[in-house]
Amino acid sequence: MSSIITCSHVDLGYDGHVIVKDLNMDIERGSYISVIGQNGSGKSTFIKTLLGLVRPVSGKIHKNLPANGIGYLPQQTEMQRNFPATAMEVVLSGFLSQKKYRPFYTKKERFTALGQLKKLGILDLSKTCYRELSGGQQQRVLLARALCASGHLLVLDEPVTGLDPAAAKELYRLLKKLNEEDGMAVLMVSHDLSNALKDADHILHIGHEDYFFGTKESYRESEYYQKISGGAVHGIN
Numbered sequence: 590m591s592s593i594i595t596c597s598h599v600d601l602g603y604d605g606h607v608i609v610k611d612l613n614m615d616i617e618r619g620s621y622i623s624v625i626g627q628n629g630s631g632k633s634t635f636i637k638t639l640l641g642l643v644r645p646v647s648g649k650i651h652k653n654l655p656a657n658g659i660g661y662l663p664q665q666t667e668m669q670r671n672f673p674a675t676a677m678e679v680v681l682s683g684f685l686s687q688k689k690y691r692p693f694y695t696k697k698e699r700f701t702a703l704g705q706l707k708k709l710g711i712l713d714l715s716k717t718c719y720r721e722l723s724g725g726q727q728q729r730v731l732l733a734r735a736l737c738a739s740g741h742l743l744v745l746d747e748p749v750t751g752l753d754p755a756a757a758k759e760l761y762r763l764l765k766k767l768n769e770e771d772g773m774a775v776l777m778v779s780h781d782l783s784n785a786l787k788d789a790d791h792i793l794h795i796g797h798e799d800y801f802f803g804t805k806e807s808y809r810e811s812e813y814y815q816k817i818s819g820g821a822v823h824g825i826n
């Protein structure tokens with residue numbers, strides 16, 4: 590496997606204030622990484638830094654990816670849930686960064702968007718208004734949008750928040766399928782520890798003072814996991 594993102598001695602934080610110190614980790618092509626940690630430990634800061642929305646306080650993040658190589662599925666706000674556009678229009682907006690000043694979507698982009706809707710089992714909803722969809726359907730539309738933006742790495746921040754258990758299970762199943770069948774790397778912040786351990790091959794556990802990064806198997810042997818499984822599960826995200 591080869592790395593698509595490498596963090597070397599990265600301090601994460603804001604305005605010179607360090608939240609996660611000396612982070613060293615790799616995202617390999619086709620890997621599945623779950624990011625866990627207590628509230629406020631720095632999980633979203635890590636994701637924002639990977640996406641280039643926040644600059645690391647120090648250190649280097651090397652990306653072996655095209656400029657639009659990361660598809661991002663953010664936590665949804667109430668405003669986004671009520672977005673007045675069709676599912677297809679939302680999916681097509683995944684191409685916005687690629688189309689620059691071109692005022693229309695190409696045939697190929699439309700074809701790809703329909704293909705992603707089909708892959709995620711929601712082709713019949715393409716003309717439905719996004720705000721009329723269920724939470725699980727909306728997440729699938731956003732996933733199709735993220736897939737249009739990137740074929741390399743999907744980054745998700747607690748994507749099952751607000752979904753019922755069946756819709757959450759379905760979303761996890763789709764992510765695992767994309768990972769296994771299409772070789773899509775997945776990096777997901779999760780508060781669902783059992784799912785994080787079931788589907789991922791690597792775990793990034795961000796603590797308040799330090800962090801763990803390694804295979805799922807080595808994580809299970811680590812003191813981080815021992816602490817959690819020893820009963821201190823509360824507050825884990």
Ligand SMILES: Nc1ncnc2c1ncn2[C@@H]1O[C@H](COP(=O)(O)OP(=O)(O)OP(=O)(O)O)[C@@H](O)[C@H]1O
Binds near residue numbers: 629632
């Ligand atoms: N824009 C910002 N400027 C300064 N500090 C920030 C900013 N955003 C977050 N922080 C601080 O950085 C720390 C880490 O926050 P972050 O949102 O990354 O944690 P998290 O692990 O994602 O938390 P949660 O599980 O609650 O979402 C917190 O102390 C937070 O107050």
